[in-house]
Amino acid sequence: MKSGVQQTTCQLPTITIVTPSYNQGEYLEECIDSILSQNYPNLEYIIMDGGSSDGSVEIIKRYEKYLTYWQSKPDDGQYAAIQNGFCRSSCEVMAWLNSDDKYHANALFMAAYVFADHSEIEWLTGRHTCWDKDGQLIGLSASLMTYSRDQFLKMRNDVPWMQQESTFWRRSLWERAGGYIRSDLGYAGDFELWVRFSRYARIYSVNALLGGYRSHGNQKAVNSMDRYLEEVDAVVREETSVVTNEGTGTIIDAASPVEIDYAAMRDFYNELLPPGQRPNFSSHQTYSFLQREKDSLEIVTSRLRTEFEELSNRLMLAEKLTQTLSWRMTAPMRKMLDLFKKL
Numbered sequence: 001m002k003s004g005v006q007q008t009t010c011q012l013p014t015i016t017i018v019t020p021s022y023n024q025g026e027y028l029e030e031c032i033d034s035i036l037s038q039n040y041p042n043l044e045y046i047i048m049d050g051g052s053s054d055g056s057v058e059i060i061k062r063y064e065k066y067l068t069y070w071q072s073k074p075d076d077g078q079y080a081a082i083q084n085g086f087c088r089s090s091c092e093v094m095a096w097l098n099s100d101d102k103y104h105a106n107a108l109f110m111a112a113y114v115f116a117d118h119s120e121i122e123w124l125t126g127r128h129t130c131w132d133k134d135g136q137l138i139g140l141s142a143s144l145m146t147y148s149r150d151q152f153l154k155m156r157n158d159v160p161w162m163q164q165e166s167t168f169w170r171r172s173l174w175e176r177a178g179g180y181i182r183s184d185l186g187y188a189g190d191f192e193l194w195v196r197f198s199r200y201a202r203i204y205s206v207n208a209l210l211g212g213y214r215s216h217g218n219q220k221a222v223n224s225m226d227r228y229l230e231e232v233d234a235v236v237r238e239e240t241s242v243v244t245n246e247g248t249g250t251i252i253d254a255a256s257p258v259e260i261d262y263a264a265m266r267d268f269y270n271e272l273l274p275p276g277q278r279p280n281f282s283s284h285q286t287y288s289f290l291q292r293e294k295d296s297l298e299i300v301t302s303r304l305r306t307e308f309e310e311l312s313n314r315l316m317l318a319e320k321l322t323q324t325l326s327w328r329m330t331a332p333m334r335k336m337l338d339l340f341k342k343l
Helices: 025-036 056-062 078-087 107-117 149-154 171-176 189-197 225-246 262-272 282-322 325-329 331-342
Strands: 015-021 043-049 069-072 093-096 123-125 129-131 137-140 168-170 211-214
Touching (some): 025 043, 043 078, 078 093, 093 107, 107 123
Antiparallel strands (some): 093 168, 129 137
């Protein structure tokens, strides 16, 4: 059940992906394919199945030769499975992808490029996206959200939750933050990890499509949102106590968003990889172009909306003026002036 990391170039960061799964056979193969079909050369892929009985094991076995490790046996829940998977990992960059979610094409190459090009970035996340039950893209955030420790601790409800499916981090940050994900939390283990990471490094938002959340109506967090929010509240109270008592977590503000230079990224991979192994970023470039056009249209629309509101206010004032006594009393004089204009 184990093979090695297929490292073909030392200049590309090695990436570990862990997929926890339990009776998600309906979506598991699409999740696996979204990772393996990218053909990222320095990949370590681990699947931790909790003893599924729905055909998931048969699906996993079809991909066994491409996996670094997999197992199928009872565990202590999702976060325990993720932790056990990471304990078996060795790569420079880490992430997990739940078995009912999936990555966008070339997500691993894009994340790897950002880490290779920006040594200051220790963890990153992409633009929010959402898949439907059938794996079709149905949601894309209108703007690139940025995140900060201040937002985490204030539980800003005007900022959407950071999307775990689009988040990657360096092993060095993982180790500085303790090297664990809390398995005693049933719902908000991801949020607790982000808060802990934020003690040591800013999260960078990358204007790119990396991962997406599949909405199918049977998610644990969605069906138990009250429990999730209770755990989030407890995490914030605990973290606030840590900050007060130990003076940790001085990085408060958000990092500036990261825009990818697609020409530079293409050159980067053209130098490293032979033609048959190079990623095709055309769809991402098309998205980037359309996003810029959309942003420009939003600016124009905003200006037009402001001008329309100003014009509406002037018309309202003019209408009020016509109802005043002075306006009615000067009506004969205005009619006379109109006659002079015609002459």
